[in-house]
Amino acid sequence: MRIRFRFQKIGVLRFISHHDLMRLFERAIRRADIPICMSQGFNPRPKMSFPMALALGVEGVDEVIELELSRWIAPSKLQENLRAQLPPDLVIISAEPITPKGPSTVEELVYRIEGDLSEGITREKIDEFLTGEKFQVLREKKGGRKFFNLRSSIVSIALENSALLLRLRPTKEGMARPDEVLDALGQKMGTDSTLRITRSAVHLSSPHEDN
Structure with a gap:
């Protein structure tokens, strides 16, 4: 079972x-x-x-x-x-x-970010970012550094009242992180940040999942 x-x-x-x-x-x-x-x-x-x-x-x-x-x-x-x-x-x-077919895999993750968002994060800024096909970020990996196309992992970004909503998907190269998306939009996540990040949904791609 x-x-x-x-x-x-x-x-x-x-x-x-x-x-x-x-x-x-x-x-x-x-x-x-x-x-x-x-x-x-x-x-x-x-x-x-x-x-x-x-x-x-x-x-x-x-x-x-x-x-x-x-x-x-x-x-x-x-x-x-x-x-x-x-x-x-x-x-x-x-x-x-x-169904006993082994571990399920992730299809999409949904995040909600609340708090003191930068005034520079506007709908226009988000639309400009989403129109691009690529946004390369440099990641530290074991054995060196590697570029990752952040844009390929982003399904959508939306402003809802004072919160930022992210829908992210896995790619062959990896998964975007909320802090990377914030950085791409012009907001740094420092140790003194008042932002609160909540993962509100984990959608699975297994045949027995309805999401």
Whole structure:
């Protein structure tokens, strides 16, 4: 049985790393007595997957974790048991069985950015940016630096009241990051930034996903 949980990672927990999030889930799964399958080899690990890690400091209100279980348990019972073992800022919001075809892949991510946006980020500035086919950014990689076409990963950018909405998609070269998009529009994300970034949706491309 494969089960997909959607959850929220909010409040102070937005400051824990993805590695710490994995460990937190592992402990909660053990305490909830969920019969998760383990990998083979000298260092067996629980068979769980996150389609796309959430960056440090970013809230997620519709995140995904998928587990492979050794036997059937009602999704509602799994949700209840796991939720009881997690801290208040890590909330399970749904559980559904999925086709056992391996981890799902991301089709699109949606972000909402709120706070003290630069006055230079206007609809005209956004339209000008989106009309271009390329916007190269230099990324630090293991073994050197590499250029990435930021524009190819951006589905849309919109201003909604005082918030910036981003829809991003993966490409063969990688995925755009919200801070890179802000930088391209003329706003730097410093350590003293008051901007709040929330990932509001994770859309999956697996055949059993409706999004």
